[in-house]
Amino acid sequence: MKMKISKILLIAVSIVPLAWFLPDFYDVLFKDSVRPPYVVYSAVSQDFYFFRSGKKGLTDREGNRYTEQQSDSLLPLFYYRQLYSQGKMPDTVRGVEIRPKMFKVSNYTVRLKSKDLDGPQIPLQPLFESVLRRGKLSFPHDVFRINKRMEFLDCASNQVNEKKSEAFTRALNEAGFQYPAARIYGNPSARKAYDWGYFVIDSSEKLFHVRMRNGLPLVKAVKLPEGVKKVARVQVTEQSSRRYYALVLSEAGNVYYLRSKSYQWVQFPIPPIDVYHENISISGNPLYQTIRIVGKGRVKAYAVTKDFKLENEYSEELPVWENSGKGRVKQYLFPFELSAFRAGSTFVNFHLKNFSWQAVFVNMLFSLLIVFWGRKRKQPANKLMLSFAVCLVAGVYGFVGAAVFQD
Amino acid sequence: MIQALFYKEWVKLKWTVLFGFAFGLCSVLYIWSELAFVFRESGAVAIWDAVLHQGFMYYVSFRYFPLLMGLALALFQMIPEVQHKRIKLVMHLPAHHLRVLFSHTLIGTMLLLGVFFVVSALLLGISAIYFPYEIVVSVLQTIIPWLLAGWSIYLIVSFAVVEPKWNRRIAYVLIGLASVYLNYLYTRTGMYLHSLPLLLAVTLAYLPAMLFTGSRFKKGVQG
Amino acid sequence: MERILECRNLTHHYGERLIYENLNFSVEKGKILGLLGKNGTGKTTTINILTGYLQPTSGECLVFGQSSHSLTPEIKARIGFLIEGHIQYDFMNIFQIEKFYSQFYPNWKREPYFELMSKLKISPKQKIQTMSCGQRSQVALGLILAQDPEFMVLDDFSMGLDPGYRRLFIEYLQEYAKAENKTIFTTSHIIQDMERLIDDCLIMDYNRVLVQSPVSELLGSFRQFTFSSAEPVDALKSDERFYSLEEHQGKKVCYSFLSEPEVKSIFESRGIHSENLEVSSLSLEDAFIGLTGKY
Numbered sequence: 001m002k003m004k005i006s007k008i009l010l011i012a013v014s015i016v017p018l019a020w021f022l023p024d025f026y027d028v029l030f031k032d033s034v035r036p037p038y039v040v041y042s043a044v045s046q047d048f049y050f051f052r053s054g055k056k057g058l059t060d061r062e063g064n065r066y067t068e069q070q071s072d073s074l075l076p077l078f079y080y081r082q083l084y085s086q087g088k089m090p091d092t093v094r095g096v097e098i099r100p101k102m103f104k105v106s107n108y109t110v111r112l113k114s115k116d117l118d119g120p121q122i123p124l125q126p127l128f129e130s131v132l133r134r135g136k137l138s139f140p141h142d143v144f145r146i147n148k149r150m151e152f153l154d155c156a157s158n159q160v161n162e163k164k165s166e167a168f169t170r171a172l173n174e175a176g177f178q179y180p181a182a183r184i185y186g187n188p189s190a191r192k193a194y195d196w197g198y199f200v201i202d203s204s205e206k207l208f209h210v211r212m213r214n215g216l217p218l219v220k221a222v223k224l225p226e227g228v229k230k231v232a233r234v235q236v237t238e239q240s241s242r243r244y245y246a247l248v249l250s251e252a253g254n255v256y257y258l259r260s261k262s263y264q265w266v267q268f269p270i271p272p273i274d275v276y277h278e279n280i281s282i283s284g285n286p287l288y289q290t291i292r293i294v295g296k297g298r299v300k301a302y303a304v305t306k307d308f309k310l311e312n313e314y315s316e317e318l319p320v321w322e323n324s325g326k327g328r329v330k331q332y333l334f335p336f337e338l339s340a341f342r343a344g345s346t347f348v349n350f351h352l353k354n355f356s357w358q359a360v361f362v363n364m365l366f367s368l369l370i371v372f373w374g375r376k377r378k379q380p381a382n383k384l385m386l387s388f389a390v391c392l393v394a395g396v397y398g399f400v401g402a403a404v405f406q407d
Numbered sequence: 408m409i410q411a412l413f414y415k416e417w418v419k420l421k422w423t424v425l426f427g428f429a430f431g432l433c434s435v436l437y438i439w440s441e442l443a444f445v446f447r448e449s450g451a452v453a454i455w456d457a458v459l460h461q462g463f464m465y466y467v468s469f470r471y472f473p474l475l476m477g478l479a480l481a482l483f484q485m486i487p488e489v490q491h492k493r494i495k496l497v498m499h500l501p502a503h504h505l506r507v508l509f510s511h512t513l514i515g516t517m518l519l520l521g522v523f524f525v526v527s528a529l530l531l532g533i534s535a536i537y538f539p540y541e542i543v544v545s546v547l548q549t550i551i552p553w554l555l556a557g558w559s560i561y562l563i564v565s566f567a568v569v570e571p572k573w574n575r576r577i578a579y580v581l582i583g584l585a586s587v588y589l590n591y592l593y594t595r596t597g598m599y600l601h602s603l604p605l606l607l608a609v610t611l612a613y614l615p616a617m618l619f620t621g622s623r624f625k626k627g628v629q630g
Numbered sequence: 631m632e633r634i635l636e637c638r639n640l641t642h643h644y645g646e647r648l649i650y651e652n653l654n655f656s657v658e659k660g661k662i663l664g665l666l667g668k669n670g671t672g673k674t675t676t677i678n679i680l681t682g683y684l685q686p687t688s689g690e691c692l693v694f695g696q697s698s699h700s701l702t703p704e705i706k707a708r709i710g711f712l713i714e715g716h717i718q719y720d721f722m723n724i725f726q727i728e729k730f731y732s733q734f735y736p737n738w739k740r741e742p743y744f745e746l747m748s749k750l751k752i753s754p755k756q757k758i759q760t761m762s763c764g765q766r767s768q769v770a771l772g773l774i775l776a777q778d779p780e781f782m783v784l785d786d787f788s789m790g791l792d793p794g795y796r797r798l799f800i801e802y803l804q805e806y807a808k809a810e811n812k813t814i815f816t817t818s819h820i821i822q823d824m825e826r827l828i829d830d831c832l833i834m835d836y837n838r839v840l841v842q843s844p845v846s847e848l849l850g851s852f853r854q855f856t857f858s859s860a861e862p863v864d865a866l867k868s869d870e871r872f873y874s875l876e877e878h879q880g881k882k883v884c885y886s887f888l889s890e891p892e893v894k895s896i897f898e899s900r901g902i903h904s905e906n907l908e909v910s911s912l913s914l915e916d917a918f919i920g921l922t923g924k925y
Contacts, residue, residue: 002505003622006615013612016605017585120597122459122545141452143459145541153539155451188460340592348593349601404578407623411733418730419721491717495683501707501734625699627684629644 007405008386014401015394016338019352022396023330023337030326034318039301041290041312042074043093048301048314049074061314077285093287102286108239110247111281114274114295117233119346123181124153125188127212128195137190144168146181146200150210164215171217172210178202185234185246192238196245196260199234207231209245209263225256225265232275239284247282249275255282255291269310270302276344328358335359335395359395366399367391374406383407408502409510416484416514423483424518427476431526438466439533446537458542462595466530466546473523473550473557474587481564484515489568494624508621512565512614519561523554548597555606556590562613563587570620571628579620583613632659634781634813635680640689642675649675650837652689657830659780662807662814664824664845666918667834673817674714676834677785680815681711693781707735710779714786716770720759724750724769727758728776735777743776746802764795771799775806782807784816788823796820800827825914833921840921845914851887852917857904858882865900874923885912885920 035053042049049058049066058066058074072079076090080103083089092098124143142152142161149169152161172179182205186198197211197218211218224231230251237244237257244257248265253272256265270291273280278295288311293300301314321327331354339353370387387406390398442465445454457463488494488511497511498504527550534543563583570576590606593599599606633656640653649672657663667673678684680691682698691698694705701709719727724747732738750765758769767787774782784803788796804827807814818824824831831848833841841848858881866872866884873885886893890909897904912920 002615002618006617006619009612010616010619013586013609014582016609017582017589020589021585120545120548120595120600122541122596124455124459124539124541126456126459139452139456143455145539155455158537158539188456346595346598347601348598350589350605401582404575404582405619407619407626408734411730414726414733415719415722415730418726419719487719487721491715492713493717493719495681495711495713496717496719498683499681499706499709499711501703503703625683627678 003407007407010405011390011398011401014404015397016350018397018400019334019336019338019394020340023334023354026330026333030330031321032324034321036294036299036318037316039290039292039299039314040075040078041288041301041303043077043285043287044074046303046312048303048312077287096287098286105241106284106286108237108241109281109283110235110237111279112233112235112247112249113279114276114344115341115346117275117344123184125184125186125198127152127197127210128190129215130195130197130211130213130218132194137192137195139190146172146179146184148179168210168217168219171219172208175208175219175221176206177208177219177221178204178206186236187238193240194238194242196236196238199236199246201231201234205230207234220263222258222263225250225254225267228252228254228256249273249280251275255280266308268302268304269308270304270313331356331358332362333359333396335363335393335397363392363395363398366395370399370402373403379406408500408507409514412507412510413514416511416518419487420480420484420515420518423479424522427479428522428525431472431476431522432529434468434472435526435529435533438468438530441465442533442537451537455538458538464549464594464596466534466550469530469550470553470591472526473554474560475557476522477519477557477559477561478564480515480519481561481568484511485565485568494569494621498621498625504625505618505621508569508617509615512562512617515561515565516558516614519558523557527554545597548600548603551603552590552599552606555603555610556587559583559587559590559610559613562610562616566613566616566620569617569624571624633657634659635691635693635815637676637680637691638689640676640679640686640691642672642679642684642686648837650834650839653839655832655839655842657781657813657815659813660811661830662804662816662828663830663832664828665815665817665832665834666821666824668922671834671836673834674785677783677815677817681709681783707777708780710774710777710782712770712774712782712784712787715789716763716767716787718758718766718770718773720761720766721757723755723757724752725754727769727773731773731777737778739776739778742806743772746772746775763790764792767791767795767799771802778810779812781813782815784814786817786819788818788820796823803827821915821918822913831914833918835922848917849912849914852885852912852920853887853890854883854885854910854912854916854920855890855893855907856881856883856910857907859902859904861902863902866902869896871896874920885917 038051040049040051047060049060052059057068058071060066066074072083072088076083076093080089084100090098124145126140126143128137128140141156142154142164144150144152150165150172152164152168153159154161180203181200182203183201184198197209200208200210202208207222207224209220209222228250231248232251233249235247237246242260245260246258248256248258250256253275255268255270255273258265268291273293274296278293281292283290287306289304289306291302291304297318297320299316299318302310303312305311322331334354334356336352336355339351340348342349342351367388370391371384374384374387387402390402394401445465458465488497497507500507530550531543531546534546560583563580567576567579567583570579586609635657637653637655641651642649665673665676675684679686680693680698682701685699693701694708696702696705719730722730728740728743732740746768750768752761752765758766761769787799791799800823803814806812816824816828825845828845830844831841832839863875863882866875871886871888875882875884877883888896890907894904894907
């Protein structure tokens with residue numbers, strides 16, 4: 001009896017690594033990764049163009065290829081560096097005068113990966129002094145936490161700075177903050193031009209902007225956009241235009257910018273995205289913002305003007321490897337596989353996924369095989385039943401487990 | 408019964424345990440001296456920033472200590488028991504043979520976890536000198552998968568050593584290594600936090616494994 | 631008489647290979663039984679079955695009336711087991727190992743153990759692994775004596791021992807067993823040792839038992855017949871009453887349980903004219919070879 005329990009446990013526990021390594025090994029051998037095309041928007045023709053892996057140069061929706069010269073004239077805002085250096089940059093694009101300085105102010109890229117919604121993070125952040133000294137940001141000597149109050153810890157002594165903690169706690173209290181902080185967003189790096197502090201979600205899902213100016217707290221409760229109950233993510237942008245504080249994704253998938261100073265919201269005129277499964281990147285140039293969304297087997301792109309009007313959109317289904325020959329074979333071979341990550345998180349979170357009913361046939365085959373083998377070795381019926389059941393449920397993993405832990 | 412077996416295991420394993428403990432102690436002291444050095448050289452702010460935001464793991468040399476300790480303990484505990492079929496002595500003791508075998512696992516586990524506990528506590532203790540509890544907690548979250556890997560490898564190698572057949576032994580060790588490898592797949596601080604229950608369950612599933620191979624020996628499976 | 635050990639219809643295969651079929655034997659209380667057989671006849675198999683380290687394909691082996699494969703702790707405490715090669719916990723010294731075992735046996739008798747140990751020329755803290763084979767055998771024997779079991783199983787006790795230790799081992803054991811009415815089941819490579827020790831013998835050949843009887847009975851009835859004869863004697867080879875017929879230096883030799891007149895009349899009836907028929911009684915080793923052949 002005790003032996004039987006230990007045997008069943010061993011078979012069960014051997015399925016765990018097998019369900020990881022065998023499908024992984026299959027992928028290493030046979031899986032071709034599908035690279036989504038890189039989508040760019042032409043301000044000249046007002047349409048989308050593509051850089052596709054395996055194909056040289058720019059293509060359009062129909063797949064026509066463009067020469068370097070054609071590309072340059074289609075995408076002056078994309079190739080502006082080369083065009084300026086060659087002296088070929090047009091003075092106006094779509095009737096708007098373009099000056100070199102505009103790129104420095106308007107160009108930016110924000111990339112938000114769905115997996116970064118949640119992850120292992122040590123909840124201590126440095127709060128930068130937002131008034132620059134000699135035009136530079138300097139790394140503070142302390143970090144803060146917001147639990148029962150806001151506390152600053154001095155790095156060198158590992159002790160709480162009471163005075164500073166009290167001042168900031170008071171400022172948070174006055175702004176109506178509910179402790180503890182649920183999430184804290186910011187860029188804890190001195191390698192940026194200036195600092196816009198942190199956006200903190202409190203325990204009642206309200207948003208606060210926390211900064212330090214001349215060593216004093218500057219806290220503002222920020223009203224969420226109409227209809228937004230929960231913020232999924234805040235990306236403090238700290239762009240050179242200083243136009244926006246942050247890019248905000250609501251739980252429902254709407255994308256907003258928070259305007260600096262006025263704290264007004266502007267919403268991107270695009271359909272909501274799936275924040276748990278879709279990666280979003282936004283790149284801006286002097287005339288447009290191009291939004292690219294990749295995920296759930298699709299690439300989507302939107303061209304949005306500076307005043308947030310949708311000008312054009314594009315959507316393309318990506319080929320799914322699972323539907324290819326090798327991908328289908330995999331579904332027949334493996335009844336499920338072990339996955340380390342769940343959508344929207346970089347925590348390792350082992351779980352079974354890709355359950356496949358097609359694997360039933362192969363499972364049956366393994367079941368019969370192990371019964372046949374057991375009969376040859378004159379195994380009693382109850383042991384055969386166990387092996388049979390294990391193979392039927394866990395297919396090849398069960399077969400290996402039951403074969404290795406046969407008594 | 409268990410006291411007598413503990414006495415035997417202690418006579419057999421005291422040097423392994425003390426050596427392992429000394430090794431763990433040295434590695435923690437090494438980590439401490441390194442940490443003290445970088446604090447002097449680079450200053451506290453840079454180190455805190457590195458730990459908080461750049462994934463600096465000052466205790467990374469601790470990563471394989473539990474694994475080595477578990478492996479050594481299993482080999483030094485079980486090889487003398489199976490050499491010349493000495494395991495017959497244990498099974499002939501006036502107690503149920505599976506209880507006697509399981510006691511060996513429990514005693515080894517106790518010694519192993521004892522060493523892990525003391526050495527880990529020291530590591531967390533020196534961490535607490537330099538860092539706040541958030542970082543100490545993150546260290547704990549990061550080393551638990553390593554400790555579980557050490558415990559797993561101890562259990563896996565123990566039951567594989569008791570197995571009479573060589574080809575089976577190799578198969579057990581391969582599957583066991585694959586299972587332990589899951590604890591080392593990802594290296595960033597605290598990544599396994601939500602998987603700790605699963606990793607613990609996998610380790611616990613190996614706890615009675617020696618009953619399986621011990622029973623095979625008892626049934627007379629030949630090597 | 632009370633039967634301490636009883637094996638009934640024991641059959642064992644390793645895979646397809648048959649070791650033996652329907653083996654039956656028993657050991658009575660107070661007897662010393664020796665299991666004799668050439669290599670590969672199943673001595674180790676039998677020892678493993680009766681000590682519970684092998685499940686026979688079929689049949690059963692009862693020790694104190696319990697199946698040897700699932701002995702209760704109480705029964706195990708009544709059985710002393712000497713593993714082939716006098717294997718013990720050789721990372722311990724003689725005091726540690728005594729301390730270890732004594733906790734398992736309520737009737738532990740430390741005096742005979744330390745009496746035996748006092749005769750060994752060892753330092754008190756010396757580990758068993760650094761002792762000579764002979765010294766180790768004394769430790770293993772001493773532990774069994776201290777356990778004071780009613781039934782002892784000694785697997786190849788003479789292995790690795792020099793003649794002095796072998797003699798010591800046998801004498802000590804024999805004296806002890808007779809004085810305390812102990813029962814012993816033993817095997818040994820060295821049949822001379824067995825002859826000194828055992829009361830009954832069980833001689834195995836491939837797949838069967840040749841003889842199971844008291845040694846005195848075997849040696850009293852099994853004889854060697856040496857003779858010269860002009861006629862070929864091949865006819866005797868198929869006669870099961872004769873064993874190991876062979877020619878040696880012009881003389882013909884065979885073995886049989888028959889008496890001299892019976893042998894003579896068989897020879898005559900088969901037309902064999904034997905000259906100078908010599909009958910000699912045998913040592914146990916000669917009898918064993920006579921029964922099983924040299925090959």
